[in-house]
Amino acid sequence: MDDLLSNPAFRTYALCAAILAVKMLLSASYTTIARMRSQGYANPEDARLFGASGPAEPAAVAHALRIQRNDGENIPLFFAVGLLYVLAGASAFGAAVYCWAFTAARILHTITYMAHLQPWRAISYGVGVFCLVGMAVQIIAAAI
Amino acid sequence: MDDLLSNPAFRTYALCAAILAVKMLLSASYTTIARMRSQGYANPEDARLFGASGPAEPAAVAHALRIQRNDGENIPLFFAVGLLYVLAGASAFGAAVYCWAFTAARILHTITYMAHLQPWRAISYGVGVFCLVGMAVQIIAAAI
């Protein structure tokens, strides 16, 4: 296993995966902040915990949940596809391009989603999908 | 790491994981197509981007989102459980049966969901769950 971390491609993947995991936890906090600000809790017991009158999901909470949902549809794919791409013998250069482009695209996706900026959000989503498809094609080519 | 790809069990897993990642991205496109057809966008800024009047989530979009949600509850489990199953020393035959049965079941699940076909959708869901439980049991048996 020591040879895994001595491989720069694997190291890049590990670094990006850890950053994206923390990024997803921060998006969850953003939803919690939206709930507290708008007093919109998902469950009656949560409303009581924070001293609010009852559950409700106003627009700001739904917006924050959509950011999390989009992450949930994309970042777990990177966890799997990125790992297999570097295990299938990716070059250090290829791994650096795909992993950092994906990581930057997903962080920009969250920022542009929070700021309601279109078409920048759609473009950053597309860059992330392009990286996933590129790595998936390379895995399929190596495995068949 | 070169020995990983020379292992046929790992190669089968890598191939199926890549196919399923692309399949999840296609399901996301299906949701986008449903949104465009029904002019039902999740955010006001998206509606403006596509020249529609405002956000709304009609039945077709909710249907497409449920397909994605079901994938999201099952395919990331395969990414983890399938990887650990082949790393725990699965035979080439066992990996071929579990990985291809799961992959076929999840693709059939999407097709039968899109076509509103019950009980075929429930059956393909069940086959996928059976594969996940089978691999999880083998991992637990190997690890304890």
Next chain:
Amino acid sequence: MDDLLSNPAFRTYALCAAILAVKMLLSASYTTIARMRSQGYANPEDARLFGASGPAEPAAVAHALRIQRNDGENIPLFFAVGLLYVLAGASAFGAAVYCWAFTAARILHTITYMAHLQPWRAISYGVGVFCLVGMAVQIIAAAI
């Protein structure tokens, strides 16, 4: 690959990941039970399959779905972060503490969510997040 399972840190991770995968499948069954009890199905074809009159999502189903959603936002992160943490050379002790604390926290989260017990649910959520952040920080420290 044989050396992976001979590594106690990897074995602990594999065991916990398999347990959590089965736990997520059980949470999906809990949603199905809530649907059957309250006759609240997601799709008209499902309602017909179970002989109910039509689709609806009453409070009990929405509650079960929120349990699944919270798992979906946390457990896939463990699949990736836990794997990279043990592959980056975690000690057997470190892996045992992080993996079992996370696994126990997520099981307690589901139980306390099902029983509407706050603040215990928030505390178990926090323990899980703490484990994920702890492992992510160690991966980043090892990879840079």
